[in-house]
Amino acid sequence: DQQVKQNSPSLSVQEGRISILNCDYTNSMFDYFLWYKKYPAEGPTFLISISSIKDKNEDGRFTVFLNKSAKHLSLHIVPSQPGDSAVYFCAVYGAGSYQLTFGKGTKLSVIP
């Protein structure tokens, strides 16, 4: 039973446009949320995170939004660049836990 769902396996976006990647979770006890980016043949690298006490966190072109009532978070990339083409994983922590639970990932392709 998936606790973290990324329902879109893939997404294609034109360069310069906004990319929106979505993630849904089932457990309201999750309290910290992260996005990781993964290129082929490399390990995931941390991108941006948000605590459950916030609803938005911004870092340059990347913004994460958290809607706790809907158990939904999203990653916005504006403007999208070809170098952003990668697989993006949503990951969540439970309170007091060292276990990071990942979604299956969304493959983003930014078309020049």
Add this chain to the structure above:
Amino acid sequence: DAMVIQNPRYQVTQFGKPVTLSCSQTLNHNVMYWYQQKSSQAPKLLFHYYDKDFNNEADTPDNFQSRRPNTSFCFLDIRSPGLGDAAMYLCATSPGQGASFSYEQYFGPGTRLTVT
């Protein structure tokens, strides 16, 4: 540069032949993790060490074992690999509790295991 290193990057083993994957870190982090990731799946946590304390996930098969001889190194031993164990194995670290605490986990590049 501080980093997480995994060797080898690609490993081929025979069905039933024991294999060991290694991970080292120069970050001096307290916590080390091993994940298994199969094609188009989410990385799945197998176990983690907080310093020398070993924490096994409930659904990790007994076929998978781990050793952490010191802060820098952690090994994943697969005692009798089956065809279903072919996957990418990711090692990660995090600082753990204390002044340097961070939720972020730092991943190595992974070892792709093929079982023939």
